[in-house]
Amino acid sequence: MSQVNVGLCGLGTVGTGVVKILKDHAEEIKYKVGSEIHIKKILVNDTQKKRDVAIEQEWLTTNPDELVNNSEIDIIIEVMGGIEDTNVLLEQAIRNKKHIVTANKDLMAVHGQKLLRLAKENKCDIFYDASVAGGIPIIRSLTEGLASDKIQKIMGIVNGTTNYILTKMTDEDLAFDPVLKEAQALGFAEADPTSDVDGLDAARKMTLLANLAFKMEIGLEDVEVTGIRTISQEDITFATSLGYTIKLIGIASIHNGKVEVSVEPTLLPKDHPLALVKNEFNAVYVYGEAVGETMFYGPGAGSLPTATAVVSDLMEVVKNVRLGITGNEYITPQYEKQLKQDDEKYMQYFIRMEVDDTAGTFQKITNVFTNEDVSFAKILQLPSEKDQMAEIVMVTHKISKQQLMNSRENLKGLDVVNRIISYYRVDGED
Amino acid sequence: MSQVNVGLCGLGTVGTGVVKILKDHAEEIKYKVGSEIHIKKILVNDTQKKRDVAIEQEWLTTNPDELVNNSEIDIIIEVMGGIEDTNVLLEQAIRNKKHIVTANKDLMAVHGQKLLRLAKENKCDIFYDASVAGGIPIIRSLTEGLASDKIQKIMGIVNGTTNYILTKMTDEDLAFDPVLKEAQALGFAEADPTSDVDGLDAARKMTLLANLAFKMEIGLEDVEVTGIRTISQEDITFATSLGYTIKLIGIASIHNGKVEVSVEPTLLPKDHPLALVKNEFNAVYVYGEAVGETMFYGPGAGSLPTATAVVSDLMEVVKNVRLGITGNEYITPQYEKQLKQDDEKYMQYFIRMEVDDTAGTFQKITNVFTNEDVSFAKILQLPSEKDQMAEIVMVTHKISKQQLMNSRENLKGLDVVNRIISYYRVDGED
Numbered sequence: 001m002s003q004v005n006v007g008l009c010g011l012g013t014v015g016t017g018v019v020k021i022l023k024d025h026a027e028e029i030k031y032k033v034g035s036e037i038h039i040k041k042i043l044v045n046d047t048q049k050k051r052d053v054a055i056e057q058e059w060l061t062t063n064p065d066e067l068v069n070n071s072e073i074d075i076i077i078e079v080m081g082g083i084e085d086t087n088v089l090l091e092q093a094i095r096n097k098k099h100i101v102t103a104n105k106d107l108m109a110v111h112g113q114k115l116l117r118l119a120k121e122n123k124c125d126i127f128y129d130a131s132v133a134g135g136i137p138i139i140r141s142l143t144e145g146l147a148s149d150k151i152q153k154i155m156g157i158v159n160g161t162t163n164y165i166l167t168k169m170t171d172e173d174l175a176f177d178p179v180l181k182e183a184q185a186l187g188f189a190e191a192d193p194t195s196d197v198d199g200l201d202a203a204r205k206m207t208l209l210a211n212l213a214f215k216m217e218i219g220l221e222d223v224e225v226t227g228i229r230t231i232s233q234e235d236i237t238f239a240t241s242l243g244y245t246i247k248l249i250g251i252a253s254i255h256n257g258k259v260e261v262s263v264e265p266t267l268l269p270k271d272h273p274l275a276l277v278k279n280e281f282n283a284v285y286v287y288g289e290a291v292g293e294t295m296f297y298g299p300g301a302g303s304l305p306t307a308t309a310v311v312s313d314l315m316e317v318v319k320n321v322r323l324g325i326t327g328n329e330y331i332t333p334q335y336e337k338q339l340k341q342d343d344e345k346y347m348q349y350f351i352r353m354e355v356d357d358t359a360g361t362f363q364k365i366t367n368v369f370t371n372e373d374v375s376f377a378k379i380l381q382l383p384s385e386k387d388q389m390a391e392i393v394m395v396t397h398k399i400s401k402q403q404l405m406n407s408r409e410n411l412k413g414l415d416v417v418n419r420i421i422s423y424y425r426v427d428g429e430d
Numbered sequence: 431m432s433q434v435n436v437g438l439c440g441l442g443t444v445g446t447g448v449v450k451i452l453k454d455h456a457e458e459i460k461y462k463v464g465s466e467i468h469i470k471k472i473l474v475n476d477t478q479k480k481r482d483v484a485i486e487q488e489w490l491t492t493n494p495d496e497l498v499n500n501s502e503i504d505i506i507i508e509v510m511g512g513i514e515d516t517n518v519l520l521e522q523a524i525r526n527k528k529h530i531v532t533a534n535k536d537l538m539a540v541h542g543q544k545l546l547r548l549a550k551e552n553k554c555d556i557f558y559d560a561s562v563a564g565g566i567p568i569i570r571s572l573t574e575g576l577a578s579d580k581i582q583k584i585m586g587i588v589n590g591t592t593n594y595i596l597t598k599m600t601d602e603d604l605a606f607d608p609v610l611k612e613a614q615a616l617g618f619a620e621a622d623p624t625s626d627v628d629g630l631d632a633a634r635k636m637t638l639l640a641n642l643a644f645k646m647e648i649g650l651e652d653v654e655v656t657g658i659r660t661i662s663q664e665d666i667t668f669a670t671s672l673g674y675t676i677k678l679i680g681i682a683s684i685h686n687g688k689v690e691v692s693v694e695p696t697l698l699p700k701d702h703p704l705a706l707v708k709n710e711f712n713a714v715y716v717y718g719e720a721v722g723e724t725m726f727y728g729p730g731a732g733s734l735p736t737a738t739a740v741v742s743d744l745m746e747v748v749k750n751v752r753l754g755i756t757g758n759e760y761i762t763p764q765y766e767k768q769l770k771q772d773d774e775k776y777m778q779y780f781i782r783m784e785v786d787d788t789a790g791t792f793q794k795i796t797n798v799f800t801n802e803d804v805s806f807a808k809i810l811q812l813p814s815e816k817d818q819m820a821e822i823v824m825v826t827h828k829i830s831k832q833q834l835m836n837s838r839e840n841l842k843g844l845d846v847v848n849r850i851i852s853y854y855r856v857d858g859e860d
Binding site for chain 1: 447451455458459461462463464565566567570571573577578579701702703705706707708711718720721722723724725726727728729732734735737738741742745749752753754755
């Protein structure tokens with residue numbers, strides 16, 4: 001394989017970037033992988049459209065068969081998006097022993113495990129670093145680290161839209177709705193923002209990371225997901241006054257072989273490295289048994305960062321093929337899935353409630369917590385805007401999720417508690 | 431090369447860690463590189479000493495010839511430290527066509543370029559990721575990124591000792607001397623702290639990074655170095671009140687093919703990602719033309735992180751050897767060295783001076799700056815502790831180093847300026 005032929009599916013901004021990089025850095029890439037990389041075919045919708053990059057007309061086709069059934073093509077780069085049709089196309093390519101590089105996290109979240117198994121059967125590689133965090137080489141860092149370390153916990157800010165919204169809400173003291181509207185106007189949020197603001201996009205990425213880190217087949221249905229819609233300006237003000245920043249944090253952790261994966265608004269100490277990750281930036285914090293804490297920070301998306309990640313993956317595939325190894329052996333699950341139950345999930349919590357401003361209230365509340373063996377790191381009581389009411393914010397020490405839920409139920413039963421306004425996970429203090 | 435034989439020089443904490451990792455992760459490593467890695471010989475001072483790891487007695491030797499002149503050994507791992515003797519040993523190994531993995535930054539800073547040239551002549555690899563920032567895979571990230579991106583600027587906190595001292599000084603409002611003493615007592619600083627606190631250690635690492643990023647042969651003598659001894663509590667207080675954090679920052683940047691490498695105390699905006707890198711942690715911030723801003727954060731030293739980095743390098747060498755490529759082609763300089771002159775180095779500066787507290791003082795000072803075409807982003811004037819004196823702190827807009835030095839000279843000539851107390855670079859605001 002001293003020359004490698006590539007079929008490129010999609011010629012949007014990422015595809016165009018890939019073509020440019022392969023051209024501009026051809027010499028360096030050849031040095032690094034020991035092979036020349038040639039583009040053989042590009043799948044497009046319109047072969048006559050004017051392009052921003054110099055391409056040869058004979059590369060262009062609207063017929064996927066000319067790529068996936070083309071015996072001259074060794075590797076398929078998929079940067080066209082879509083789920084079901086794209087999946088069919090890639091399955092066919094894999095059956096034809098073609099290696100895959102994709103930037104398509106939606107596809108990988110839905111069909112990733114199946115595709116990886118199929119690829120393993122066919123001794124093919126699937127690389128998808130570009131799908132998780134754009135310019136951050138997190139999958140490579142995890143798989144390379146994995147070979148000589150044990151990952152214990154991953155904490156990630158892996159969705160740029162929600163991080164942009166929370167940054168604006170925090171720094172400019174604004175409410176969710178106007179910030180979302182502004183983000184939509186600026187193109188940082190989509191017209192239908194559901195997948196971002198409800199945490200689904202982040203959950204898909206955390207699934208991919210958890211599978212890799214723990215080598216278990218964890219699905220989207222195993223991830224507990226809460227989005228950011230319900231975060232209020234008051235929540236942020238209270239969090240700030242207690243020394244925290246609210247971020248949408250994905251956590252994947254393992255303890256005694258049992259795994260927990262979740263995405264939810266989380267309070268981090270203001271001086272935690274993830275607390276300073278602002279605007280549309282992403283970052284992934286990894287705790288390894290040997291290495292300790294490391295963090296990777298960078299643009300979570302963008303056509304150039306994504307194209308760069310695609311080319312890095314492509315280079316890795318070329319090297320693997322020449323070495324006669326596949327990365328797959330590492331990407332496919334090796335262990336039976338074991339999930340933590342609620343009484344095995346330990347975390348600090350921030351609980352905010354509206355209570356009667358009368359003598360004895362505090363004692364009744366603390367009784368509830370004491371009965372559940374819950375103790376506190378921080379307590380803040382302030383007059384409420386409502387007459388005869390007060391607001392209490394408590395930050396617990398580490399307790400199980402079960403203890404939290406029991407306490408919540410019992411608090412609801414107290415006559416002095418008007419309502420539990422909000423509660424959030426607190427992390428990063430140990 | 432389905433089996434690779436390794437000679438290990440040194441069996442201290444890092445060497446012991448390497449042996450443990452190779453043993454504990456043997457299966458995974460074999461999968462990742464396609465070869466079994468065997469330890470053949472270990473160079474030690476005392477073959478009878480009790481060890482923390484299970485080793486076979488026949489591995490141990492006090493004779494370096496049994497490693498560097500051993501035809502069965504493919505790769506030498508050097509984790510014993512030292513410069514001149516170690517250099518002789520490695521040169522001999524390279525002449526015998528052995529690949530090198532080293533964690534020895536002192537050696538690499540002094541003899542690195544010569545060793546890399548020798549290795550290139552002998553078609554050997556030298557990998558030294560472990561030498562720069564312990565657990566942070568920064569060299570790999572740079573070389574892999576380099577193949578498909580252009581690095582424009584690197585900013586690094588690459589010395590744990592000074593970062594620990596500055597963190598303590600800032601967070602606990604302490605002076606340099608007592609913090610240094612405490613750091614020495616705790617083992618975070620060496621008995622002779624010169625190499626750390628005067629910035630030499632950081633300069634060595636920045637040299638290695640600059641060489642890689644810009645492919646020029648930049649030596650330690652090309653790096654402008656200022657340490658942290660002269661930073662006072664008052665400097666930190668002023669910086670803090672203007673919204674900055676003082677860090678010892680190494681910068682390597684390129685503009686129009688001309689390079690600047692320096693290590694000096696630098697003011698960063700409080701919300702810059704590097705500002706939150708605390709205590710003994712390291713971080714390297716990289717600006718790439720395509721990817722934009724990325725940052726790698728982690729432990730800068732420590733035996734387990736370093737051992738993990740050594741094993742990662744080892745795996746890379748094994749892959750390269752099997753691919754018939756060497757990383758060297760990328761590590762050896764390709765361009766003629768071109769350094770920026772002082773009138774080509776643009777930066778913001780923080781200038782603090784003690785002046786007469788009389789009418790007209792401020793006008794005389796601003797005249798000096800106006801004559802040099804220097805304008806300001808921030809100005810702060812406060813009464814001095816001394817009678818009839820005031821302190822002025824100014825933060826300039828971006829000016830050349832030449833402009834700064836001219837202004838300084840002219841300020842010294844003013845009768846109203848008692849003394850220029852300190853001046854520091856300011857970065858991270860663009």
